[in-house]
Amino acid sequence: MKTQREFFATAIDIRRWLEADTGTGEESRIRRDRLIGRELGAVDCSKAERVLAWWSILNKQKTGARPADACNQVSLEINATGPSSDGDRLASLVSIANGLLAVGGLVAGVVIATAAFAYQGNHPVNLFALFGILIGVPLVLLVMQLVLLGHRLPLPAAMGDALRVLSPALWAGSWLERRMPSGLFASVGHASLRGSYARWQLIVFSQSFAIGYFIGVLVLAGLLVVFTDLAFGWSTTLNLDPRWVWQGLSGLAMPWSFFLPAAVPDLALVEASRYFRLEGSELAASRAAELGRWWPFVLMTILVYGLLPRCLVAGVAGRQLRRAVRRLLEEGPEITALLDRLRSPAVDFDAGDPEAPVLQDRRAAEMPVLDIDERTAVIVWNNAVEAVQYPEFWSRRNLPVPARHDAAEWLDMEAMLTSIRTPRPGRVVILTKGWEPPLLSFLDFLTAVRNSIRSEASIAVVPLNATRTGVDSSDQVVWSRAIAQLPDPALYVAGATS
């Protein structure tokens, strides 16, 4: 079974890999992932397990190992992440950051507690100030952090900056960000705290610091209690009845009053502990010993209202962090797309290698204009001009109507060729359908015409459009290119109009 740290490292690596994978062609990704998806089959497993299984098979394919065949098997074998991967580095840094924060908190706790417990022997340690510094401020910061991370309240920029400075968790976040490749934190939603992982990680960071802090405070307080004499008291300018103070403190001590009554102050102690600085006198040794009786209450208060809430929050945040880490493999654009590719049938038209692109030449060259004389033989190929339209075709061009010779693939060519040989023509004009491409059968026909007439007689191929008024330039290009394939210098393409 993977540890949380390993799971996190793998999750980061998978997300990073998928982000880089967006450069791979869509078709390739679909084919690759669907193949693995089919290998996984319809095994009932969670999204995260499916993603982990996919990752495992992918890595095995890369290394040539035999792929596993079910989520349950492969989810336990996800050690595909190299020791130097981004995920592993980040996981290590997160662990280091947690440790550093705990140590930093410990040091801070000792330093702050040293100041808070400062006792020169002339005045007792003010309990209100002590609790305010050691417990009140961290408690307020904890509440603010939870509220701000849970609901992004609009705060004045200065206040936001101040909170940023005060948050060790954000220091750790910035420290990590500087040590990891750019974009890594964006993948877990760190930069603007959008992702739930980032949010809970920051809360865990905070608790690491705070737990260290309270341990520091408690350790120092314990040492001071054991090795020095401490006297605690309370002071106020208000005309406050000590009974109220006692009631308040008893309320605070309620959680441990049942099993640790010695850590609950009594009314006499509360009344005896009130002091006024105006008295200005040194504490008597007997009174100092009595005021020292506060220490169990002080330690329990720090423990229950300082350390315990932080431990609880750390526990909840840790649990949420584990869920958030799991969600790194269940949610997000690339993960959703991957799951889709794993599940959806791959529809593919496989045609092997792509065909070479065709270079298109659409430039139409100048063509000589159709002209005839009395020695011109006119052939109509494939009924390009119907018989009834034939006279009009020539009269529109102010040309005499020449004799018509029909040629077509379905007609007897020999008879037609014989007819154009007598008398021998000075020129042959072939009217064709310009919108139809010149087939090889037409080129065969041209060769046959050339062979049957004098070699020096010109042959003009006249492609026509559907209205027989000219030819489209693209068709003209096609015809010119086709005719040019024949090695005949007296063969050319002519236009029906100028």
Next chain:
Amino acid sequence: MSLPVFAVVGHPNKGKSSIVATLAEDESVAISPVPGTTTDARRYTLSVDGEPHYVLVDTPGFQRPGELLKWLRSKTDKASERADAVAGFVAAHRDDPRFHDECELLTPLLEGAGILYVVDGAKPYGPEYELEMEILRWTGRPRMALINKIGDGDFEAEWRQALDQYFSIVRVFDALHADFEKRISLLRAFAELDEAWRPRLERAISALESERAHRRLRSAREIAACLKETIAFEEHASAGADVTPAALDALKARLEEKLRQRIRRRETQMFDRVQQIYRHETLSREETGQLIQDVDMFARENWEVFGLSRSQLAMTGAISGAAAGGGFDLAVGGTSLLLGTGIGALIGGAGAWFGSSELARLKTIAGSLGDKVVQLGPITSPNFPWVLLGRAWFHHSLVAERNHAYRDSLKLAIENEQNLMNSLPDSLHRELGRDFQRLTRGELADDAFAEFAGRIEKVLALQPVEILV
């Protein structure tokens, strides 16, 4: 169960390859006005999870149909021997370069393929086609005629009269402009050629329809991811310890240009990915002229067509402000007399009205060693996500309906100044507005992403092209 195979045959240059490119969604199929571009038969197998469902065979056109038919007629005059005569022709001429194209197109038919005979209905019918149709009849294979249209002419009726005599099924299919539904309808018609092919073809159709829905969803996710990322973009620059207002303005201009460039790059990447999803990887987008894909995303035209008007923005801002203020009213149990709602609406509306033209706000944050670091972003313009979504929607609609036979670059002019976003259903408009506000505030987490992408998918299911053109 036999695998359906369809050989696309016919005269050269009548759109056989275009039909194959469209049906096989393959932009690599060579298409050219030059006859004889296809010289060898090429098979395109539709597979679902590796299992072939049907095969399309692109073939060269007939080049010497007269000679071929003459040869066939010389071999037999019995109808029962015609198919054998065709086989005999191929066997006799397999190595004859003069009949290479004929052998290539007849071979799949001899192997059992159905015939899809393609003609151009925009050009007049001619009797020379009867040679080809007669040869195909000799093969004895089930056959369908497809009237493709390459150009503006209309000779469909003329063609139908001729084709009806040789083919039991005659369909019109515009290979360049047929939408997905028409392509599916054609596949269904293929099943009519042979009942044995129907189950596989039905499965293929079902897979294609499912694939179609997936593509839209995948595109929606790409667009949603692009929106999420771009809105969070930030640009930073060091401003030194003491920065003058003029220097700050210059810095802001520089950062804004960098931010715009970054957004443009990400948008281009998103367009490319959507095209990949629809197998239009090499489709170019028009880069010059007054065309929609060229008009810079920050140009006024885009913001007018795809964004919200200032009053719409103010209204949207007021509604969200009122909602936030309403939360306060609820929290105090209504004792505020709806003051929170009113003030929230005022602040939200005014903020949207006056801040609508600003892309992102400039912030000065403390840097190391006393330096000031200037940060532009994330994007705060309430109109930005609408413009980006509008362009993505428009681009998607062009790509999704685009045929793989159509090789011109992607372009469409804005001829109608009507605002595109007004055509969205009100509920969808409101939900997207809320999503955009959460995005702008950086509050759209991964777990809400799927719903957001789902709403974008609903947008993509609508047709913006009809609105704009």
